[in-house]
Amino acid sequence: MIWNEAMECMRREDLRKLQGIRLKKVVERVYHNCEPYRKRMQEAGISPADINSIDDIVKLPFTSKKDLRDYYPFGLLSSPMSEIVRLHASSGTTGKPIVVGYTRNDLNIWNEVGARCFSAYGLGKNDVVQISYGYGLFTGGLGAHNAVETIGGTVIPMSSGNTEKQIMLMHDFGAVGLACTPSYALFLADAMKESGISREEFKLKVGIFGAEPWTEAMRRELQEKLGIKAYDIYGLTEIIGPGVGHECEYQDGTHLCEDHFFPEIIDPETGESLPEGSQGELVFTTLTKDGMPLIRFRTRDLTNLNYEQCACGRTSVRMGRILGRSDDMLIIRGVNVFPSQVESVICEMPELEPHYMLYVDRINNLDTFEVHVEVKEEFYSDEMSKMIDLRKRIAHRLQSVLGIGPDIKLVEPRSIERSQGKAKRVIDKRKFN
């Protein structure tokens, strides 16, 4: 179902006009209400008068994660605190978190885009949806929660953790939708199997998965294990939270809510805009937010954009799978490696569970790279030769995909730690040397 046909199916020429009008307004807002933005624009020699269409966006300076840290906690707000009704934060790996303030209007926008997502997954007022994203400063729980309420569905505000209860309530309350990270969904899939309740006794049909990179291979795995359709939901705290983009019934790219969040793809090295279809760093400008609008915010997420119209009727651009954040990229013996590439290979091999860890270290000035992966119960064997053969095949596949051959360690089923939120799949000890 399409929640807001006028906006989601707007002719692209009209959309660009609307984006231009909104851009001018938001640039005026930050220029007049937020000192760091005004200063930066003055330094670049531009003023709101120079912004007259969406094409002018390239004249504006970028905003980075560092800016959000430098102006912690409230330095980038464009509304007075009296207008801010909610705060969210995303925890960085080190130091202070990134804080975002929302006005009432911002929360309404969030509900609107969230409703578009959940409608696109085919959910509506008759559906019960279990929200197993964490609640709190993380935007996942409350964001998905309000989206489901907006479409009139019934929310089970579970949050993450307490797996047995997750399974019991999912069953007893007849949840049709499950919203959580793909890694937690895997964990819950195993727990459902172990619960002794047969799959047919659950009503689950739709998975709403995001907050971390996941691959097509992982989608197949989850769809099969849970007997559902698994859809992507994308978002980031700085921009609004879950709801920046969503898949539709065709599962062929993540539609971005472009009337609110204008996307660009740039070369992460030079900052230059890249031609349509190129892979690069995703940049967003919030076109309608009041509390903390961001201009040309560099997400560090690597992806590509497809402007061809989708069969669903929406005209909005579709984002490809996120390869990872540029900061997730490992450089091992000079070769660029994304954990998602390893995931694709592992999920394609029938003998392996989709649970894996990457260990990187530097010993005697040489990078070491180990992949630990669980072998399925039925393939786990005492026969040495079988296991050696399997290791060889995995190493060979990884070598051809990555251009570098890791050491493979096959581990017993259930021996790799499960995640209840965003999975941590890399331990890079070189950082601590």
Ligand code: DLL
């Ligand atoms: O993860 C918001 C969210 C919550 C999205 C629930 C979807 C569902 P942050 O904690 O600020 O916000 O992390 C944002 O997570 O820049 C991406 O690197 C990654 N990410 C989010 N969604 C996806 C996705 C939330 N669908 C960062 N696919 C983003 C791949 C994703 N990566």
